[in-house]
Amino acid sequence: MKATITDVAKKAGVSMKTVSRVLNNEPNVADKTRVHVKAIARELRYSPNLAARGLATSKSYLIALIYDNPSINYISHIQRGAIDACREAGYHLVVEPLYLEKAISREEKADAMLSVLEKLPVDGVILTPPLCDSQAVLQTLDDLRIDCVRVAPKKKGEQPFVGMDDETAAFQMTQHLLKQGHERIGFIKGHVNHAATDLRYAGYVSAISEAGLKVSSTFVVQGDFSFESGVIASRILLELPDGVRPTAIFASNDDMAAAVVSVAGQMGFDVPCDLSVCGFDDTPIARIVSPALTTVRQPIYKMGYQAAKQLTQSSNDQTQISQFLDFEIMIRASVSAIA
Amino acid sequence: MKATITDVAKKAGVSMKTVSRVLNNEPNVADKTRVHVKAIARELRYSPNLAARGLATSKSYLIALIYDNPSINYISHIQRGAIDACREAGYHLVVEPLYLEKAISREEKADAMLSVLEKLPVDGVILTPPLCDSQAVLQTLDDLRIDCVRVAPKKKGEQPFVGMDDETAAFQMTQHLLKQGHERIGFIKGHVNHAATDLRYAGYVSAISEAGLKVSSTFVVQGDFSFESGVIASRILLELPDGVRPTAIFASNDDMAAAVVSVAGQMGFDVPCDLSVCGFDDTPIARIVSPALTTVRQPIYKMGYQAAKQLTQSSNDQTQISQFLDFEIMIRASVSAIA
DNA sequence: CCCATGAATGACAGCGCTGTCAATTGGATT
DNA sequence: AATCCAATTGACAGCGCTGTCATTCATGGG
Numbered sequence: 074m075k076a077t078i079t080d081v082a083k084k085a086g087v088s089m090k091t092v093s094r095v096l097n098n099e100p101n102v103a104d105k106t107r108v109h110v111k112a113i114a115r116e117l118r119y120s121p122n123l124a125a126r127g128l129a130t131s132k133s134y135l136i137a138l139i140y141d142n143p144s145i146n147y148i149s150h151i152q153r154g155a156i157d158a159c160r161e162a163g164y165h166l167v168v169e170p171l172y173l174e175k176a177i178s179r180e181e182k183a184d185a186m187l188s189v190l191e192k193l194p195v196d197g198v199i200l201t202p203p204l205c206d207s208q209a210v211l212q213t214l215d216d217l218r219i220d221c222v223r224v225a226p227k228k229k230g231e232q233p234f235v236g237m238d239d240e241t242a243a244f245q246m247t248q249h250l251l252k253q254g255h256e257r258i259g260f261i262k263g264h265v266n267h268a269a270t271d272l273r274y275a276g277y278v279s280a281i282s283e284a285g286l287k288v289s290s291t292f293v294v295q296g297d298f299s300f301e302s303g304v305i306a307s308r309i310l311l312e313l314p315d316g317v318r319p320t321a322i323f324a325s326n327d328d329m330a331a332a333v334v335s336v337a338g339q340m341g342f343d344v345p346c347d348l349s350v351c352g353f354d355d356t357p358i359a360r361i362v363s364p365a366l367t368t369v370r371q372p373i374y375k376m377g378y379q380a381a382k383q384l385t386q387s388s389n390d391q392t393q394i395s396q397f398l399d400f401e402i403m404i405r406a407s408v409s410a411i412a
Numbered sequence: 413m414k415a416t417i418t419d420v421a422k423k424a425g426v427s428m429k430t431v432s433r434v435l436n437n438e439p440n441v442a443d444k445t446r447v448h449v450k451a452i453a454r455e456l457r458y459s460p461n462l463a464a465r466g467l468a469t470s471k472s473y474l475i476a477l478i479y480d481n482p483s484i485n486y487i488s489h490i491q492r493g494a495i496d497a498c499r500e501a502g503y504h505l506v507v508e509p510l511y512l513e514k515a516i517s518r519e520e521k522a523d524a525m526l527s528v529l530e531k532l533p534v535d536g537v538i539l540t541p542p543l544c545d546s547q548a549v550l551q552t553l554d555d556l557r558i559d560c561v562r563v564a565p566k567k568k569g570e571q572p573f574v575g576m577d578d579e580t581a582a583f584q585m586t587q588h589l590l591k592q593g594h595e596r597i598g599f600i601k602g603h604v605n606h607a608a609t610d611l612r613y614a615g616y617v618s619a620i621s622e623a624g625l626k627v628s629s630t631f632v633v634q635g636d637f638s639f640e641s642g643v644i645a646s647r648i649l650l651e652l653p654d655g656v657r658p659t660a661i662f663a664s665n666d667d668m669a670a671a672v673v674s675v676a677g678q679m680g681f682d683v684p685c686d687l688s689v690c691g692f693d694d695t696p697i698a699r700i701v702s703p704a705l706t707t708v709r710q711p712i713y714k715m716g717y718q719a720a721k722q723l724t725q726s727s728n729d730q731t732q733i734s735q736f737l738d739f740e741i742m743i744r745a746s747v748s749a750i751a
Numbered sequence: 752c753c754c755a756t757g758a759a760t761g762a763c764a765g766c767g768c769t770g771t772c773a774a775t776t777g778g779a780t781t
Numbered sequence: 782a783a784t785c786c787a788a789t790t791g792a793c794a795g796c797g798c799t800g801t802c803a804t805t806c807a808t809g810g811g
Contacts, residue, residue: 097799103759123532131766145485191459361670418767427790432769445790
């Protein structure tokens, strides 16, 4: 049925091993032979049997994307990037959500991951927030000797990461608000388990301080990245009396920013005239909400791509270096200057 | 390092083959032996090497989700369902988007799929719309002798499908509008390549006809499921003069319905007072838009689950039967009765 | 002209598992 | 007690590939 390496070898008049060498781009093959074998392989539409190859090399040519992040948008883009990188290297991506019961502890997550990985031998793992911030998970991976790349905003342990500079982005966004004349800027924090939450807040704080203003705790409300938490948080902020109420709100992600816009509308505030709003992530909702949200575009696709790239190359190259990718501030209609 | 079947066999004092039989639930093993071997296997944390097993059985324990559907929300839910079903059966899901250049023809898609499948031996394929409606793709799969289940709203060829009854759902939704007193009901069609497009339209037409009304071509506008196409379509509908303008618009999906709400607002129509709007799919946007959309909830997760379930069972059971899953009409604020 | 050297190639085992088929066991039957 | 049968178990080959190591070949130096 399907051509095997033996078929190719026979037809090309060489040994299996030589065919194998050609297919794996190993050295010490005469150019003439190389070309010839390649031609035959193409002619026979030969492609190696992954199971057999895996058995012989104890590699699987599989990368796992493991996550417990509930943001469909985020995961999807990471996934697309990872798949594209995998394809370029002849790898495939298996996706393993770790959802189980809610409120599962980090140790349990590590266990769940362990049982998945015991069954499926993968050559590398891509970890997204907040899973990538769990020491237990990282330790488990280390014990298993499975390479991993964290899609995360900062270093943790020895594992390389691919991410963006959340702090600087939040800093710049806050500066943008300041430049528009806003002085009372509300901030809605993200989920406490995410490393990005602290970084974004830190960026906000630096910008406010650098402008010579005080960070007022009245203006900082805890959220958890969900639309609902944004509703609650924005109510707290918007119910402050006139003259004390923020003139701008910086939400740690777009879902919460959308909630701000929605609540503001219900409470009779016009965005952006009465209230400027900005978000973070540039998810599709940012353009659907009216007015469209000023927000930070994360290079999510690229993060997934780079993460998988590193994993597929790691055996050859030992250049597993952590890296920041560029972000972009998207200026849209939800922010206006103070009159 | 990792325990092999030989380790288990040795420790249990039986042959490898007996261990193999126990692990695969094959008959003709004494209960005592079965229990004993199972205990040892657990003790050693043994789990079979998929590559080896795959090589011996020429099965891969992999299911592929192949798609060219741009809706992240849709694919994500299908994926989650499929992954859950795979896990239950010891399978894993590999995800293969077929995006390549835009406007790629169906034959080219079939080719692209072929080249993916040649490299990765999978035991089954899940196909989503619109890919699942391509005869070329189905034929290619058949040639490869790879099982497939279509996540689709109707039968095509021999392949089983898992889906929902789009026509009946659209019928019921239209009836809902009629019951609220609407007689001028606009309809925005979906993308021409999707089988669901015609079915939803058919449901609309039956309901209108059954109510003794005429289907006016003025009220039916072509869309393509995108927000943008919804904007254009709703403008056409809403620019109709007073007394002729529809009092309700049924968009073939939520994105387009959200566009209707947005355009209506811009044109000074109040939803739902001046205009009722309903969508289809119950994506997150349906609850974010204000007013929240009355729409049809598709059992997307379940479709993915069932599709994978069939694939993982198909070898044993030959009950590969196509099935409709239940949908639900979500009544929300975007529709109101005619005064 | 012979041998050392390195490049190119091939023979063969073995990765961990399951399919095939043969061997063994423990009754039930005569 | 001898025989037979089904149930249970095991020996062994082989799935398609690559790693190891041996072999062949061509080339240049002594």
